[in-house]
Amino acid sequence: MATATASDGTPLAIIGDDVHTAIVWDLSGIQHLPTFTGHSANVQAVATAVLPDGTSLAITAGDDRTVIVRDLATGARLHALTGHFDRVTGVSTFTAPDGSPLGVTRSDDLPTLVWNLITGEPDQVVAGFxxxxxxxxxxxxxxxxxxxxxxxxxxxxxxxxxxxxxxxxxxxxxxxxxxxxxxxxxxxxxxxxxxxxxxxxxxxxxxxxxxxxxxxxxxxxxxxxxxxxxxxxxxxxxxxxxxxxxxxxxxxxxxxxxxxxxxxxxxxxxxxxxxxxxxxxxxxxxxxxxxxxx
Structure with missing residues (x-):
């Protein structure tokens, strides 16, 4: 589960499920918002981030080996991060020392990938064990x-x-x-x-x-x-x-x-x-x- 704040200040929560979607909840009234689709298998992990221009992102990762980056407000897909060869079991986000928002994905294929969330391109590969x-x-x-x-x-x-x-x-x-x-x-x-x-x-x-x-x-x-x-x-x-x-x-x-x-x-x-x-x-x-x- 991940939390974020919408542009109007509404607190949100995003949670993955086992029917290939991620559900967004409005926490101010605990009500269901439009569901994110696009994965062809279970959604294993979710995260949020904010771009330098203030755009809030939702990142979902699943058993289909894919990580999808979306505009949290509109649901529009910005990037599909591909590079893992097995299911993606974890995703985290934070800001690099230079201010760039980064995504880090973990997979059963062992190597850990670091992504630039602005460009959708890989930034680093960390060796797995x-x-x-x-x-x-x-x-x-x-x-x-x-x-x-x-x-x-x-x-x-x-x-x-x-x-x-x-x-x-x-x-x-x-x-x-x-x-x-x-x-x-x-x-x-x-x-x-x-x-x-x-x-x-x-x-x-x-x-x-x-x-x-x-x-x-x-x-x-x-x-x-x-x-x-x-x-x-x-x-x-x-x-x-x-x-x-x-x-x-x-x-x-x-x-x-x-x-x-x-x-x-x-x-x-x-x-x-x-x-x-x-x-x-x-x-x-x-x-x-x-x-x-x-």
Whole structure:
């Protein structure tokens, strides 16, 4: 799931589904807007971005090996990003140091592609590793050094700097279990954190610089399928996680303590965060949960 703001200020959410479309929701009244079509298989991932001229973009990626870039307001297709040879399972967007909006796509074919969203052309190729460990997150973990993270089979985190293409290594000390997802976060005090989720339900917080494990977050009965990070109103770095156990948990990443837990009516599929709450996707439907600590 991804969120954006329309040109008139309307808050929007976009969520992929298993009937080859992406659904857009108007969050001001929780109503359904026109659906994005164009994929020939399931939509696995969505993201949003903003061009330098203010145009809001919606990016969808699917099992048809294609990534489509659209004008969010009109739904018009701007680019079809082709280059992967297997299904595209993840897409993230952020701004390069020179101000260019970039898209980063992950696929089961292993190499990670970086795209210029203005031109629709590939910008970089980041080498992948084994299929089991191709769990990256494209995220500006440190504002001074936006990077893509990949994890090798030996549990080494590789940070690939977007500005230079150079990479650095950090071994996560004491990591066990097969990793399902990895996220990055820059804490308010400047510390770069890595959060890993394994298929056994274990979630761990690490210092990206040293590889030291800071916390183990225990609370879910099954694996974490999605997580977002946010800074609370009191300045605390938080993580929100969802799981097939039908719970959503808010964690304080400094202390490792649980801040809040929500019991969900259905098995969650996607997660996003707004200014004052959390959006949970159940297939094509979304639900909003307000939190007083955001």
């Amino acid at each position: 084994s299929e089991e460990s191709a769990v990256l997150r494209a995220d500006p973990a440190l504002q001074r050094a936006p990077a893509i993270l990949t994890i090798r089979p030996d549990q080494t985190v590789v940070a690939w700097a977007l500005a230079t293409g150079e990479h650095s290594f950090c071994t996560l000390i004491g990591l066990t279990g097969r990793i399902a997802e990895v996220w990055t976060f820059a804490a308010p005090d400047g510390m770069a954190l890595v959060v890993t989720a394994c298929y056994d339900g274990t979630v761990m917080v690490w210092d990206l610089t040293t590889g030291e494990r800071l916390h183990t977050l225990a609370g879910h009965d099954y694996e974490v399928v999605e997580m977002v990070t946010v800074v609370a109103s009191n300045g605390a770095p938080l993580a929100l996680t969802i799981s097939p156990d039908r719970t959503a948990i808010a964690w304080d990443l400094r202390s490792g303590h649980m801040v809040d837990r929500c019991f969900l009516p259905h098995e969650p599929k996607a997660l996003s965060v707004t200014a004052h709450g959390m959006l949970v996707g159940y297939g094509p439907e979304v639900a909003y949960f307000a939190f007083d600590f955001l």
